Amino acid sequence: MKIAHILVTGGEGQLGRALSCAAWPDGMQVHAVSRSECDVCRLENVSRLLGERPWTAVINAAAFTDVEKAEDAPAQAFQVNALGAAVLAQATRAAAVPLIHVSTDFVFGGSGPHDETARTQPVNVYGASKRAGELAVLAAASDAVVVRTAWLFDAEGRNFVTRILDRAGDEQLDIVSDEVGSPTGAADLAQGLLRLVAVRLQTGGFSEASVLHFANEGSASRHELAQAVFDAWAGDAGTATPRLRAVSAAAFAAKARRPSDSRLSCEVFARVAGYRPRHWREAVQEVVDQIKAARAGRVERPDQ
Structure with missing residues (x-):
C-alpha cells in the first residue's frame, strides 16, 4: 500500500500533539516535527525536510501564540507567524506540496459571526x-488553504481551560463576560484537518475556497466557558468550585486587546470536508475528564 505522508510543523504544540494522536486512516501517516527539527523561518531547513520524502500535504501548526508577549516582542511574533508562514509557503510551492496553514479568529475585530469573506x-x-x-x-x-480556528484548548497545554482549572481552589474568580468566541477542542480541529487532507487525496484539490473556518458547534463568552469547565469539574460529586463573577474586559490591565466578538461561521468547512464537529460543551467535558484522570493518576514522590 502506498503511504500518504503528512508533515506537521509545530509538533510540540496543542494542535501538533492532537494531530499526532488522531486516528489517521490506513495509508495515511503523520510526521509531527518540533521547532528544533524544523525551524519554519529558515528556508534551507524547510527545503531539506521537504526533500526527504514525497509528502502528500504539510500542515503548518507552528505559531507564536502568546498574545500578551507579542505586544512586547512584535518582531518575534511577526518572524514566526508571518515570515515563517511565507518561508513555508515558498518551500511547499517549490516542492509542489499542498499546504494547510492554521490561523486564528484574532484576525477579526468587528462583530461576528464572521464568515470567510468578512473584513x-x-x-x-x-x-x-x-x-x-x-x-x-x-x-x-x-x-x-488557510484554516482559521478559535479559542483552542486541550488537556496539556497552557490554554483557558487548563489555566482556569489551576484556580479551582480559589473562592472567587473574575471572568470576562463581554468577549464572545468559538471554543474549539484541539482534538476536534485535528479531526477536521484529517478530513480535509482526505478530501485532498480524493479530489486532487482542497476546494475552490482558499480560506476556511473551523470551530466546535456553538459559541460562548469567556464567563460561560469558565462556568462550563467548572460544571464539568464538579460533576456528580458536587466538588466545590469558585464563584464566578462576570466582569468586563476593561477590568483587566491586559497589554493586548482581545476581539469582543470573534465567533466564526464554519458552514463552508462542513460542506467542503463533509464534517461537522460536536458542540464545544462536549469537547470541554472530554478534556476536563482527561485532566481529572491525569491528576488522579499522579503519584507524589515520598520524602527521602
Whole structure:
C-alpha cells in the first residue's frame, strides 16, 4: 500500500500533539516535527525536510501564540507567524506540496459571526502577525488553504481551560463576560484537518475556497466557558468550585486587546470536508475528564 505522508510543523504544540494522536486512516501517516527539527523561518531547513520524502500535504501548526508577549516582542511574533508562514509557503510551492496553514479568529475585530469573506481588522500584534502570515501564504502558494480556528484548548497545554482549572481552589474568580468566541477542542480541529487532507487525496484539490473556518458547534463568552469547565469539574460529586463573577474586559490591565466578538461561521468547512464537529460543551467535558484522570493518576514522590 502506498503511504500518504503528512508533515506537521509545530509538533510540540496543542494542535501538533492532537494531530499526532488522531486516528489517521490506513495509508495515511503523520510526521509531527518540533521547532528544533524544523525551524519554519529558515528556508534551507524547510527545503531539506521537504526533500526527504514525497509528502502528500504539510500542515503548518507552528505559531507564536502568546498574545500578551507579542505586544512586547512584535518582531518575534511577526518572524514566526508571518515570515515563517511565507518561508513555508515558498518551500511547499517549490516542492509542489499542498499546504494547510492554521490561523486564528484574532484576525477579526468587528462583530461576528464572521464568515470567510468578512473584513479582517486585528486589534493586537498577535492578530496582525497572523493576518500577515495568511496573506503571505495566499500570495505565495497556489495549492494552499488557510484554516482559521478559535479559542483552542486541550488537556496539556497552557490554554483557558487548563489555566482556569489551576484556580479551582480559589473562592472567587473574575471572568470576562463581554468577549464572545468559538471554543474549539484541539482534538476536534485535528479531526477536521484529517478530513480535509482526505478530501485532498480524493479530489486532487482542497476546494475552490482558499480560506476556511473551523470551530466546535456553538459559541460562548469567556464567563460561560469558565462556568462550563467548572460544571464539568464538579460533576456528580458536587466538588466545590469558585464563584464566578462576570466582569468586563476593561477590568483587566491586559497589554493586548482581545476581539469582543470573534465567533466564526464554519458552514463552508462542513460542506467542503463533509464534517461537522460536536458542540464545544462536549469537547470541554472530554478534556476536563482527561485532566481529572491525569491528576488522579499522579503519584507524589515520598520524602527521602
